[in-house]
Amino acid sequence: MQDVELLIDTFYNFKKEQDDDESQNLGDDALEEEEEEEDFGPAHLKVDFDDIIEILEKFHKDREDNAVNDQLVGNTRPKKKSNFETEEQKAEREKRKQKIFWEKLTTILSDQKLSVWKALDKALAKYYQ
DSSP states (O other), X not given: OHHHHHHHHHHHHHHHHXXXXXXXXXXXXXXXXXXXXXXXXXXXXXXXXXXXXXXHHHHHHHHHHHHHHHHHHTOOOOOOOOOOOOHHHHHHHHHHHHHHHHHHHTTSSOHHHHHHHHHHXXXXXXXXX
16 A cells, blocks of 8 residues: 555656746746646646656655665564465365355256256157167
């Protein structure tokens, strides 16, 4: 979750820095007109495709810096739970899967189709006797 927040912050900070650079290059009159035209909110983040790579590189650098700082301070992220299961748990899970499979297999034929197949079986058995 921290990575997502960092990525979002990186996008907005880049956009803010870009807007600040443009405001320094433009005069005050042009800046006021531009602010009236653009509503800047969470749904209106406009970034050029060319800038995305630069933003992602900055995000990656910031993420690595945060990881190094956390290690230096001694803050470690909580470790994920192990996905390893015991043999008993694996066997139980496989047993449940097989049970569900065979239960589904019993409902492939409707009652009407089943009666047709039974009648066919009886007729063929009688025919071959």
